[in-house]
């Protein structure tokens with residue numbers, strides 16, 4: 001059986017890491033690929049309830065693939081909606097690069 005928490009943790013890592021490495025100025029074809037990836041992901045994600053609520057989120061809030069910054073911020077807001085639903089703390093989206101790209105300063 002699928003462990004929703006473990007799958008979720010790994011998936012958010014993959015998605016935020018993709019966002020962190022997405023170009024600041026993506027080509028048209030790159031933008032189209034990322035948009036298709038997100039919609040296909042929302043169909044294929046192997047936790048049905050999660051996928052269904054993610055598709056509802058996508059309807060309200062289409063992916064912003066126009067730049068690395070806007071996509072990372074969009075994804076952070078989507079993840080925060082899930083955090084809220086699950087009663088988890090809201091993540092500070094100004095810290096997204098520190099967490100997923102540059103690494104925490106210590």
Ligand code: FAD
Nearest residue numbers: 004005008009011012049050053054076077079080082091
């Ligand atoms: P996770 O939420 O997995 O987060 C991993 C790490 O990401 C955190 O430790 C933190 O460092 C960082 N982080 C947290 N918030 C943000 C943010 N906003 N932006 C950037 N980084 C952040 N579970 C359910 O029970 N029901 C659902 O309906 C559900 N829907 C999901 C939908 C999707 C698309 C995905 C990918 C997962 C879903 N999950 C759902 C799983 C859930 O979101 C968590 O992954 C799971 O509960 C494990 O939580 P976690 O505490 O390990 O942290």
